[in-house]
Amino acid sequence: MKAKEQILTLKAYQPGKPIEEVKRELGLTSVTKLASNENPFGCAPAVKDAVMDELDRVSIYPDGYAAEIRDKLAHYLGVLPRQILFGNGSDEVVEMFCRTYLSPDTNTVMAKPTFPQYRHNSVIEGAEIREIALDDQGHHDLDEMYEAIDENTKIVWICSPNNPTGTYVSKEKLVSFLERVPKDVIVACDEAYCEYVVAEDYPDTLALQRDYPNLVVFRTFSKAFGLASLRIGYGVAHEDLISVVDPVREPFNTSRVAQRAAISALDHLEYIEMCRIRNREGMDLYEHFCEQYDLGYYPSQGNFILIDFKTKQGDEVFQFLLQQGYIVRSGNALGFPTSVRITIGSEEQNKGIIDCLSNWLDAESEK
Structure with a gap:
């Protein structure tokens, strides 16, 4: 049976690995997903x-x-x-x-x-x-x-x-x-x-x-x-x-x-306002990190930031963070091969991932 010609050019959506699978494969007890632009605070x-x-x-x-x-x-x-x-x-x-x-x-x-x-x-x-x-x-x-x-x-x-x-x-x-x-x-x-x-x-x-x-x-x-x-x-x-x-x-x-x-x-719009404020606070942390390490980024109005690591491939940064228990989105699949997209998380999550990246970049600069 023959499908439409245009259908044959498509690929099925490939979701990221579930948190439990990443824990099992890498032997991690804690994994944080910051890859799909979900609200880290959940719903009201x-x-x-x-x-x-x-x-x-x-x-x-x-x-x-x-x-x-x-x-x-x-x-x-x-x-x-x-x-x-x-x-x-x-x-x-x-x-x-x-x-x-x-x-x-x-x-x-x-x-x-x-x-x-x-x-x-x-x-x-x-x-x-x-x-x-x-x-x-x-x-x-x-x-x-x-x-x-x-x-x-x-x-x-x-x-x-x-x-x-x-x-x-x-x-x-x-x-x-x-x-x-x-x-x-x-x-x-x-x-x-x-x-x-x-x-x-x-x-x-x-x-x-x-x-x-x-x-x-x-x-x-x-x-x-x-x-x-x-x-x-x-x-x-x-x-x-x-x-x-x-x-x-x-x-x-x-x-x-x-x-x-x-x-x-819709009965709890004050919750959305709280999420907006917390998101902007997290965004400020990432922008400061990018400026500190001379990394490229686009000023974002969403709940995510696309960071250009310039000398590193997005897959490399993705794999490093995965080993640390953070799931992000590699820019290789997004049209930005030296970037990763990171969902803004809670204050603890944001500081955790920034600390990991800072330590990594500091170590790389000393080589």
Whole structure:
């Protein structure tokens, strides 16, 4: 049996090794995972109680329309309920937009490197993929991305903050871009890490949708809200766009437990503010470390930092840290071969990994 030609070019997602496997293989008693940009503080304590309560109803199908969380989220965001599309993580919402708008006679524009699911799902639909390299500061090159648009372009992807660099698109640059993009081209702005942003010129994309109905915003409960394993994300767009995409959604694509957890999480926004503050404190530690050892890094607005070790391969740094009980992400797989991406952890975790790296670099410099 023959599969689609484009499917044969894809590779299945390869997750990192589980913590227990790393402990067993390396004989370690403690392993800290700082590789997947998860919230090191987890979810708000009250969310756990809501999850436990909902377990009594796991035999009942969830509300396919997700009415309760839809209304609550709409009120929180200041949008209409019918402007929201829920997904099994925001990556499923990405998939739904690709399935709806992309085909072999279309093309899609994105940065490189960026979140790989834009490319992955575009390949599945057979669309032409136009990748534009990030500029020297690790930002989206919006001028070059605009030049790549033609009459067959359906979606332009903007990841802000961008994964893996953590850089963002300012309001001024985004508005300038939206002014030029044809109104029949979707501009998809992925804001998975927006709750961590502290930059004052970060755009209010939901407000911009009033003037630019082709602007779509993706967000998630996986990161700052600490619900990664429950898989619930969403897209916000003009109701006409949502009505077109919604029919491709699977009937029960978000679980009862995920919906209940998200509802509870929105009742405890003070917890998210605490996570944002602690994240920024951790980021300051890593930036100071990079400056102390003359390492390259992109100023990040996410909950991760991409550090360039310059004379070392990312895999080498990854393996060293793994031996010390820290799982990070090698830049070799991210388009930055001499870098590693490290999720900002707790104060103890951040200081632990920085101490390991400092001792290693000091020892190397003495050779």
